Amino acid sequence: MDQQTIDKLLSLCQLSLQPDDREKLLRDLSSIVELVDFMQSIDTDGVKPLAHPLEVNQRFRPDEPDTSFEQERYQAIAPQTRDGLYLVPRVVE
Amino acid sequence: MNPYANMAQLRSGLDNGDFSAEELVHFYLGRINAAADLNCFITVDSDRALAAAKSADKAIADKRTGPLTGIPIAHKDLFCTEGLLTSCASRMLHNFVAPYDATVVDRLRKAGAITLGKTNMDEFAMGSSNETSFYGPVKNPWNQACVPGGSSGGSAAAVAAGLAAACTGSDTGGSIRQPASFCGVTGLKPTYGRVSRYGMIAFASSLDQGGPIACTASDAGTLLNAMEGHDPNDSTSAIAEATDIDSSRRPLKIGIPSQYWNDLDSSMAKVLEAARHTLESLGHDCVPVELPHTEAAIAVYYVIAGAEASTNLSRYDGVRYGHRTTSPENLDDLYQFSRTEGFGSEVKRRILTGTYALSVGYYDAYYLKAQQIRRLIRQDFLDAFMEVDVLLTPVSPSTAFEREALIEDPVGMYQQDIYTTPASLAGLPALSLPCGMREQMPVGMQLIGPHFGESSILSLGCQYQNETDWHALHPAYEHD
Numbered sequence: 001m002d003q004q005t006i007d008k009l010l011s012l013c014q015l016s017l018q019p020d021d022r023e024k025l026l027r028d029l030s031s032i033v034e035l036v037d038f039m040q041s042i043d044t045d046g047v048k049p050l051a052h053p054l055e056v057n058q059r060f061r062p063d064e065p066d067t068s069f070e071q072e073r074y075q076a077i078a079p080q081t082r083d084g085l086y087l088v089p090r091v092v093e
Numbered sequence: 094m095n096p097y098a099n100m101a102q103l104r105s106g107l108d109n110g111d112f113s114a115e116e117l118v119h120f121y122l123g124r125i126n127a128a129a130d131l132n133c134f135i136t137v138d139s140d141r142a143l144a145a146a147k148s149a150d151k152a153i154a155d156k157r158t159g160p161l162t163g164i165p166i167a168h169k170d171l172f173c174t175e176g177l178l179t180s181c182a183s184r185m186l187h188n189f190v191a192p193y194d195a196t197v198v199d200r201l202r203k204a205g206a207i208t209l210g211k212t213n214m215d216e217f218a219m220g221s222s223n224e225t226s227f228y229g230p231v232k233n234p235w236n237q238a239c240v241p242g243g244s245s246g247g248s249a250a251a252v253a254a255g256l257a258a259a260c261t262g263s264d265t266g267g268s269i270r271q272p273a274s275f276c277g278v279t280g281l282k283p284t285y286g287r288v289s290r291y292g293m294i295a296f297a298s299s300l301d302q303g304g305p306i307a308c309t310a311s312d313a314g315t316l317l318n319a320m321e322g323h324d325p326n327d328s329t330s331a332i333a334e335a336t337d338i339d340s341s342r343r344p345l346k347i348g349i350p351s352q353y354w355n356d357l358d359s360s361m362a363k364v365l366e367a368a369r370h371t372l373e374s375l376g377h378d379c380v381p382v383e384l385p386h387t388e389a390a391i392a393v394y395y396v397i398a399g400a401e402a403s404t405n406l407s408r409y410d411g412v413r414y415g416h417r418t419t420s421p422e423n424l425d426d427l428y429q430f431s432r433t434e435g436f437g438s439e440v441k442r443r444i445l446t447g448t449y450a451l452s453v454g455y456y457d458a459y460y461l462k463a464q465q466i467r468r469l470i471r472q473d474f475l476d477a478f479m480e481v482d483v484l485l486t487p488v489s490p491s492t493a494f495e496r497e498a499l500i501e502d503p504v505g506m507y508q509q510d511i512y513t514t515p516a517s518l519a520g521l522p523a524l525s526l527p528c529g530m531r532e533q534m535p536v537g538m539q540l541i542g543p544h545f546g547e548s549s550i551l552s553l554g555c556q557y558q559n560e561t562d563w564h565a566l567h568p569a570y571e572h573d
Contacts, residue, residue: 001449005449006445008452009445009448009449009452010445012448012452013403013407013432013441013444013445013448014407014410014425014428014429014432015429015432015433015436015441015444015445016429016430016433017433021438025442025445028442028503029442029445029446029449031503031504032395032442032446032503032504032507033446033449034504035391035392035395035504035507036392036395036396036446036450036459036463037392038388038389038391038392039389039392039393039396039459039462039463039466040458040462042386042389042462042466042469044462044465044466044469047465047466047468047469048465048468049461049464049465049467049468050464050465050467050468050471051299051464052299052329053285053299053300053471053518053519053520053521054284054285054286054331054520054544056286056331058328058329059323059328059332060328061325061328073192074192076192077188077189077190077192077414078412078413078414079411079412079414079415079417080417086412086413088412088424088427089421089422089423089424089426089427090423091423091424
């Protein structure tokens with residue numbers, strides 16, 4: 001873990017950092033990586049990864065018409081909307 | 094009125110007309126107000142609670158009651174509640190009023206429970222001490238210098254201090270069980286899939302599970318009965334037989350995994366040994382078992398939970414709901430400033446760790462490796478349950494620690510979860526219940542059952558609580 005990796009991660013996560021916090025974050029992430037590196041001592045040759053604890057197939061609902069979300073109600077909690085659209089800073093000049 | 098009455102006692106008091114639901118709600122609201130220094134609640138919903146109490150009183154008069162009619166409870170502030178703030182204890186959601194109820198909230202309300210309000214927690218359920226909340230830390234009613242545990246710290250402390258008859262919590266790596274043990278109350282993490290996650294704000298989707306925190310194992314079972322069951326809105330919720338607490342004393346074989354007991358501090362071990370002897374005196378047989386991959390659970394958990402969190406929390410973008418930065422110049426600024434301002438430092442640490450584990454070049458070494466060891470951990474449990482009915486373990490390496498003792502040491506904090514994360518990774522049900530005291534602070538024991546084996550662990554918990562009084566001890570803290 002180094003400052004360059006931190007910069008890359010911050011950009012992937014859309015986060016930024018106060019300059020004073022950089023050293024502490026580097027220290028914290030390094031110690032977390034050291035903790036999780038314990039995994040490398042476990043022999044996992046030929047072991048299938050487990051993504052879901054129950055390994056059951058997801059169940060689909062019957063394909064029947066149902067009431068949908070009400071746009072107005074869901075957009076009432078949005079920071080900025082107009083005419084049913086979410087507003088963001090201009091993307092295309 | 095007894096603030097520490099369990100739900101069964103409240104049920105009979107309501108049905109016998111000793112007090113009305115309205116009186117009961119007034120009583121708890123008064124206690125919540127007087128205990129503001131514990132900081133258990135983020136939002137109190139007095140008006141709607143009193144209106145619901147009036148309806149409950151009418152139902153009781155008409156003899157149309159269920160087990161929860163008129164019972165005042167509170168929800169952890171990550172369950173969506175229509176028309177009421179659901180903050181997840183984050184600045185990111187400080188203004189989020191959910192447009193719908195979580196299935197858990199809906200089912201408990203339909204079963205007659207009254208919502209008093211929303212309880213404090215670690216931000217986005219990430220923490221083991223309830224110190225990462227945007228709304229400030231919760232204090233442990235047994236000793237206010239100590240943490241209540243986390244992340245469901247507000248719920249556990251509220252039950253311990255007699256501010257609600259019971260609360261909901263959520264458990265990703267121990268967030269129901271560890272605070273229950275730190276506060277001397279009973280908490281159940283159900284089998285993954287037992288309880289719908291619809292409307293429960295996501296942290297790590299393959300681990301998150303809602304469950305009850307209550308005074309007794311019997312109350313936890315009553316609440317689980319109302320919460321459980323398949324939900325068409327959550328395709329990972331299971332179709333399983335309802336939990337049935339069996340009070341008959343079938344002798345069980347209880348596994349004692351050496352990996353959980355060998356390194357235990359001697360004063361904690363003494364309390365746990367006494368619990369084990371009590372279970373043996375009830376006719377159960379304790380036998381040693383091995384869960385060889387236990388030591389890797391913390392590492393595996395923090396990779397998988399972080400990876401899933403980094404994905405789940407990418408939805409907070411300042412566009413559709415939640416915190417939005419002021420006057421961003423472009424779209425990247427909008428995302429970046431909204432997220433940087435909205436998330437606290439622990440949440441950021443976990444997002445960054447998870448992104449690291451998922452990023453090109455590290456995916457195989459971390460995320461894939463963690464998933465492989467997850468299978469080995471689960472297989473350890475499956476093998477053990479071929480030999481035994483349930484497992485008996487500690488919940489935590491210690492009793493509640495002092496505030497600020499670990500907050501600057503993330504790895505030290507993570508290691509608090511050593512005994513709770515393995516069952517989470519395997520998706521197993523686990524019950525945390527008080528089994529003794531160490532230096533005036535409660536100690537918890539954990540009963541882990543096989544998948545959908547809630548009936549066994551709750552029945553055993555009830556037997557233990559019929560035989561002991563640890564669950565009936567209450568903090569000296571009094572605010573009246």
